[in-house]
Amino acid sequence: xxxxxSQKDDTEVIEALRDLAFxxxxxxxxxxxxxxxxxxxxxxxxxxxRVYKLLKLNRRRKGKxxxxxxxxxTLVKQExxxxxxxxxxxxxxxxxxxxxxxxxxxxxxxxxxLAIEIDTSLSSKRIIRTLExxxxxxxxxxxxxxxxxxxxxSKDLELWARDNEIQIQFIQPGxxxxxxxxxxxxxxxxxxxxxxxxxxxxxxxxxxxDEWMDEYNNRRPHESLGNLTPNEWKMKxxxxxxxxxxx
Numbered sequence: 001x002x003x004x005x006s007q008k009d010d011t012e013v014i015e016a017l018r019d020l021a022f023x024x025x026x027x028x029x030x031x032x033x034x035x036x037x038x039x040x041x042x043x044x045x046x047x048x049x050r051v052y053k054l055l056k057l058n059r060r061r062k063g064k065x066x067x068x069x070x071x072x073x074t075l076v077k078q079e080x081x082x083x084x085x086x087x088x089x090x091x092x093x094x095x096x097x098x099x100x101x102x103x104x105x106x107x108x109x110x111x112x113x114l115a116i117e118i119d120t121s122l123s124s125k126r127i128i129r130t131l132e133x134x135x136x137x138x139x140x141x142x143x144x145x146x147x148x149x150x151x152x153x154s155k156d157l158e159l160w161a162r163d164n165e166i167q168i169q170f171i172q173p174g175x176x177x178x179x180x181x182x183x184x185x186x187x188x189x190x191x192x193x194x195x196x197x198x199x200x201x202x203x204x205x206x207x208x209x210d211e212w213m214d215e216y217n218n219r220r221p222h223e224s225l226g227n228l229t230p231n232e233w234k235m236k237x238x239x240x241x242x243x244x245x246x247x
Contacts, residue, residue: 013043013051021057029058081237084108084143084169086182089122089151090190094199102209103127104189105134108145108181109237111222112230113213114138116189118206124154135164145169145179188216 016039020032027035029052033045052058090102103117103126114134117126131144144161146152148170161168171178193212199205221227228236 010047010051010054013048014055016041017048017051017055017057021055032057079109081107081109081234082139082141084145085114085141086145086179086185087127087152088147088179088182088186089149090186090194092190092194092199094201094205096200100202100205102189102194102205103130104182104186105130106182106185107141107230110230110234111181111185111225112217112234113185116209116213118202118209120202122151124151124156127151128157128160131160140164140166143167143169145171145182147171147176147179148173 016036017032020027020035024031024035029049032052033048036043036048084107085105086108087103087105090104091099092102093099098120100118100120101122103115103122104113105115106113115130117130119126144166146168151157152168152170157168176183189212193205193208197204197208217230219229221229222233225233
């Protein structure tokens with residue numbers, strides 16, 4: 001039996017593709033082909049693509065996860081305690097460059113800080129545990145307002161909110177003013193703690209934050225609350241409710 005033996009020598013094509021793929025690992029076939037043509041090589045694209053597949057350089061393009069359309073969420077003044085909460089992330093770094101994140105949670109009515117969770121990584125499961133701890137202490141809200149961060153749009157948080165009959169209210173992308181309560185709080189927290197100190201370890205951040213939370217909730221007057229503290233405003237809102245209940 002006689003078989004035809006190809007006389008093609010793709011050594012030059014292989015070397016060219018390997019060199020380009022090593023320098024530009026994220027580029028696909030079209031971009032690499034353009035580089036080869038610009039270098040003066042006139043190999044046919046069919047030949048180059050055959051070698052491209054032979055070297056297993058072809059990758060499946062990862063589709064970008066698209067957010068569902070977001071309805072404009074008007075920021076309204078909340079009159080009821082525990083009806084609406086806001087949550088958001090912040091980030092900073094310690095001496096040496098190690099970065100950490102903070103998860104901030106407030107009540108929109110009283111502007112009370114409900115929790116600030118601090119760590120180098122905060123997953124959606126960690127967020128759920130924090131929310132459950134706060135709910136155990138003060139009950140659950142009707143709505144939690146947030147942006148479109150990956151931890152907040154995760155399936156875990158979606159299922160948790162559905163099981164607990166809590167509405168996750170997403171703001172429109174690129175519209176942080178729709179989450180104005182937590183944005184204002186983030187600015188105050190950054191000025192008072194994150195930008196005010198040099199941190200050498202996470203425990204230092206946590207201790208300073210806990211002390212500041214106590215000051216913020218119990219002693220710092222808030223202009224939008226008539227210069228009352230968040231806890232004083234909460235007691236003021238609760239008093240009429242208690243009086244009505246006693247009658």
